[in-house]
Amino acid sequence: MSTPDTHPHGTPFTHPDGTPKQLFILREIFHGRRLQMAFVLALALVATGATLILPWTVGKLLAAIQQNDGFGTWTWLMVAVGLGSAAANALATYLLSRMGHQLVRRLRVRTMRHALGLGLHTARREGAGNLATRVTADAAAVKGVVDIGPIQLPMSLVTLVGTLAIMGVLDWVLLLITLGAFLVALCVVGVVVVALRRKYTAIQHEVGALAQQFVATLEALTVIKAHRAERIVAAELDTRADRVARFSIGASAMEALMVPVINLGQQIALVAVILGGGARITSGALDLGTFVSFLLYLFQLTAPLVMAMSGMSTIQAGLAARKRFDELFALPSEPTAPGSEQTSPGEADAPAPSPIAGAPAVRFEKVHFAYGDEPVLRQVDLTVPATGLTAMVGLSGSGKSTVLGLVERFMDPQEGHIELFGHRTDRWPLPELRGRLAYVDQESTLLRDTVRTNLTLGQEEPVADDILLGALRDVGLEEEITRLPDGLDTVLGGAHNLSGGQRQRLALARARLSDAPLILLDEPSSQLDSLNELRLRDLVDEISQDRAVLVVAHRISTVRHADHVILMDGGQVTAQGRHDELMHTSPMYAELVRGQQLGTSDTTTPALAGGDR
Ligand SMILES: Nc1ncnc2c1ncn2[C@@H]1O[C@H](COP(=O)(O)OP(=O)(O)OP(=O)(O)O)[C@@H](O)[C@H]1O
Numbered sequence: 215m216s217t218p219d220t221h222p223h224g225t226p227f228t229h230p231d232g233t234p235k236q237l238f239i240l241r242e243i244f245h246g247r248r249l250q251m252a253f254v255l256a257l258a259l260v261a262t263g264a265t266l267i268l269p270w271t272v273g274k275l276l277a278a279i280q281q282n283d284g285f286g287t288w289t290w291l292m293v294a295v296g297l298g299s300a301a302a303n304a305l306a307t308y309l310l311s312r313m314g315h316q317l318v319r320r321l322r323v324r325t326m327r328h329a330l331g332l333g334l335h336t337a338r339r340e341g342a343g344n345l346a347t348r349v350t351a352d353a354a355a356v357k358g359v360v361d362i363g364p365i366q367l368p369m370s371l372v373t374l375v376g377t378l379a380i381m382g383v384l385d386w387v388l389l390l391i392t393l394g395a396f397l398v399a400l401c402v403v404g405v406v407v408v409a410l411r412r413k414y415t416a417i418q419h420e421v422g423a424l425a426q427q428f429v430a431t432l433e434a435l436t437v438i439k440a441h442r443a444e445r446i447v448a449a450e451l452d453t454r455a456d457r458v459a460r461f462s463i464g465a466s467a468m469e470a471l472m473v474p475v476i477n478l479g480q481q482i483a484l485v486a487v488i489l490g491g492g493a494r495i496t497s498g499a500l501d502l503g504t505f506v507s508f509l510l511y512l513f514q515l516t517a518p519l520v521m522a523m524s525g526m527s528t529i530q531a532g533l534a535a536r537k538r539f540d541e542l543f544a545l546p547s548e549p550t551a552p553g554s555e556q557t558s559p560g561e562a563d564a565p566a567p568s569p570i571a572g573a574p575a576v577r578f579e580k581v582h583f584a585y586g587d588e589p590v591l592r593q594v595d596l597t598v599p600a601t602g603l604t605a606m607v608g609l610s611g612s613g614k615s616t617v618l619g620l621v622e623r624f625m626d627p628q629e630g631h632i633e634l635f636g637h638r639t640d641r642w643p644l645p646e647l648r649g650r651l652a653y654v655d656q657e658s659t660l661l662r663d664t665v666r667t668n669l670t671l672g673q674e675e676p677v678a679d680d681i682l683l684g685a686l687r688d689v690g691l692e693e694e695i696t697r698l699p700d701g702l703d704t705v706l707g708g709a710h711n712l713s714g715g716q717r718q719r720l721a722l723a724r725a726r727l728s729d730a731p732l733i734l735l736d737e738p739s740s741q742l743d744s745l746n747e748l749r750l751r752d753l754v755d756e757i758s759q760d761r762a763v764l765v766v767a768h769r770i771s772t773v774r775h776a777d778h779v780i781l782m783d784g785g786q787v788t789a790q791g792r793h794d795e796l797m798h799t800s801p802m803y804a805e806l807v808r809g810q811q812l813g814t815s816d817t818t819t820p821a822l823a824g825g826d827r
Pocket of ligand 1: 586590608609610611612614615616
């Protein structure tokens with residue numbers, strides 16, 4: 215059985231070629247920037263070369279001073295080499311860092327687009343906080359690889375090898391003494407670098423989980439405060455933060471080992487070289503100038519070594535983050551995402567089918583669907599006529615919202631098929647399919663954006679103010695919106711929030727403005743007062759004259775009004791027909807209606823979606 219975001223035939227949510235889209239950091243940096251990269255490389259080589267010859271010029275200067283001959287030239291050369299090395303180094307670092315920021319920008323854009331293009335179920339399973347961490351902390355970790363990986367780390371290694379080579383030329387015996395002294399230190403550091411990778415993976419995973427839990431907590435803030443549960447949820451968050459800290463402290467302990475171990479290696483090497491060098495000078499095998507140069511190279515050895523080792527740990531963190539990006543990019547996206555590279559064969563490129571005249575707006579045939587193992591819809595057959603109002607009723611949890619989600623293709627059925635205006639939904643290009651639907655979800659979700667944006671969501675052309683105000687008038691919201699400080703341009707969500715009923719009406723106005731031939735309304739009147747409910751009824755009547763409206767009905771008044779009623783029970787359609795017919799033919803429907811009529815004080819518009827199953 216396929217997962218909810220997976221089509222039974224492998225489309226639309228599977229990868230076109232079945233391979234995960236990996237993040238190749240170095241390839242991404244070099245792509246289209248070969249010249250710039252070559253320039254940075256040249257600068258880095260100049261800086262490294264200058265660093266390598268600096269001690270040699272010092273040795274020459276010393277010799278010139280001893281012989282009192284030409285030390286001015288060597289002084290100037292030494293200063294020029296020192297300054298040249300610093301300038302080339304600074305410029306290379308800046309250019310590389312700039313490229314890193316550009317790469318991170320591209321990575322963030324790609325991540326956000328990919329996240330927006332994920333199937334709804336997948337995105338929710340991943341979690342908002344966890345996805346957001348990819349754009350923040352994980353992207354920053356990848357930047358570390360760019361700063362270190364392509365230039366600094368190789369240059370450190372070149373400097374290291376170059377320094378060792380020059381030391382070998384100066385005195386190979388002293389070089390052997392140096393290597394022996396450093397060997398143990400390097401082994402310890404090598405083990406630490408490998409262990410760090412595991413630590414960084416764990417830290418990034420825990421940071422994602424912490425962000426995820428924090429976001430989920432903030433989303434539930436009203437309930438948390440109302441139940442004075444701040445302390446309990448804070449304690450849970452503390453536990454998560456503790457886990458992050460524990461792993462981070464473990465990593466810090468390892469990182470802290472590196473520099474002292476290398477320094478210790480250097481100290482031991484220094485003592486050994488001084489003793490060995492003294493003996494060799496005494497025996498005449500080594501002169502003082504060469505010995506001083508050797509010592510300077512020995513001092514210079516630590517910097518590239520520390521850089522290489524700490525660079526390795528930064529790279530380990532970046533590679534652990536890269537794995538998290540790879541995991542995200544491997545998640546299949548819907549073929550609707552803006553700029554999505556993923557299309558489903560034969561689907562996204564296909565022209566939109568023309569609606570078949572006389573075909574119903576929606577037809578389910580033997581549809582079976584489960585979010586996990588437990589079936590939510592079983593063998594569902596239903597029809598929504600191309601015009602008129604169709605009401606779907608049933609107890610809570612009977613699968614009504616799931617039916618709407620399947621029509622929208624937020625997920626696909628595991629068995630059976632669904633038709634929209636005579637064509638199977640899996641044959642419609644997804645944007646075309648959704649372009650034919652207007653959907654008001656159960657929560658009447660609004661964007662944290664202006665009233666105007668919320669009203670015209672999905673419309674490509676700007677809509678005139680009088681049309682927007684007309685739609686607001688139809689849902690009784692015109693006055694309330696014009697009273698807001700910036701009217702249609704007031705940003706909702708922050709200082710200006712709407713009540714539940716106002717949100718519901720705004721969402722209805724958005725559906726009103728759309729010219730979609732099928733309107734899906736998920737309990738649109740659950741928070742409306744009787745006056746606004748009457749408005750809604752008029753509005754739906756008007757819209758359904760020439761279009762199909764499928765409404766998950768909450769109130770008996772809506773159902774009475776409907777041209778067609780679908781009764782759901784336990785994931786199955788148990789009856790379909792007109793309200794009057796069903797009152798006679800379906801005892802369950804009659805009982806539901808009567809039970810609800812008795813169970814409410816408002817006998818004119820009693821609620822129909824009743825108690826939990
Ligand atoms: N995203 C999801 N993941 C897992 N299970 C889900 C998910 N959404 C819904 N369900 C389950 O599917 C079943 C049907 O849910 P659905 O929301 O379709 O019912 P409904 O009839 O619309 O209920 P209500 O009237 O309360 O809104 C329920 O048992 C619910 O727990």
